[in-house]
Amino acid sequence: MYVLKFFACIVLIGCIKAKTLDDLKNNYLEMIVKCTSKYPITDEDLELLKTGDMGDKESTKCLFACVYKKTGMMDDKGMLDVDQTNKIVQTYFSDNSEELKKGLAYTEACKSVNDAPVTDGDRGCDRAALLFKCTTENLPAALTDEEVKLELMKHVMKCSKNHPVDFNELMQLQKLVVPKTTEAKCLLACAYRSEGIMTSKGLYDLEHAYSIAKLVKNGDDQREENAKKVADICVKVNEVEVSDGEKGCERAALIFKCTLDNAPKFGFKV
Template sequence: MFHLYISVFIYCVFSMSVKASSLDELKTKYVELILECSNSYPITGDDMSELRQKTMPDSEPVKCLFACVYKKAGMMNEHGQLSVQGVNEMTRKYLADDPEKIKKSEEFTQACESVNDVEVSDGERGCDRAALIFKCTVEKSPDFDLL
């Protein structure tokens, strides 16, 4: 189950190859964040099945789990919006040895920034916006050859 959690979150932000030590460090960080957030936002087996299909379940706990992890990782700000700056800082850290992938990742993040313009019903909680970030990631990652 942890493997799927890790895969989903890594896919959502860093759907590309990185050097092994950086990827291991990133996985460790995400495991810690996922464990912390899953205490407040548990998800079901059905939710996991939908995520495996690259579909965001219409489930508040799943959306809020993503928001929790995004916020703790610095990928979403305290106002519940995608933090392009936060994602780009992480990208530069974990892809420091690959300027081309940094550039693609930054362009990709910029392409999803429009999720911040969508009106959501939960405001600064960020759960609805986290679902939009997930959807944008799934839809746009092939355009940037990040898989």
């Protein structure tokens, strides 16, 4: 979950040209996809990142450096670009004082990474690891709606190595368009299994869905109950007869569509 929080935080302060905050996030996710193709990470790497520990693998550190640089958060010298990140925060949150305050506080808390000695100079991989650590220590614990989406995309990107699809199909998933091709459906099934939403038998895991409901609570009991209601509706996809059985590709598309159709009815943004 910590790597997700990092991604969610950097999304809000990345320096890229976008007309709206949603455009900013969509473009940012494309950058993550490109960087993971150059610096792939394993299941073990992801599990370690979830604990807030990046480990010592150079490829993982350089993956984060790649993303930081592509968004403009890190400059060509491998340093956190404080002025640029603050500028983006001010641009996109000028009408939201609470989020503006959080963004500026994050930059202030983490700018000290520029003073730390590193061994790889302007590559930025070592400093990216320091910035990751600072980020995990300065973000809230609960999941937002956007972070839930990013969590799924993280697993989609991981699965794309063994379930390759056209880049446009990958972007369609990121934009929450229900997949139509078998390849994209199977990629989604892999992601759902990786995240725990789907069981090894290709079924929707209601117990895991309830655990996610607790994570999205954000101090609001009704929000947790609403998330459980969505899960109670979508678990019914397990009753639908599918052509690929335990493979789960067809059912994954049904889960995806059910979530998109019903989450907004209970106050969740998709």
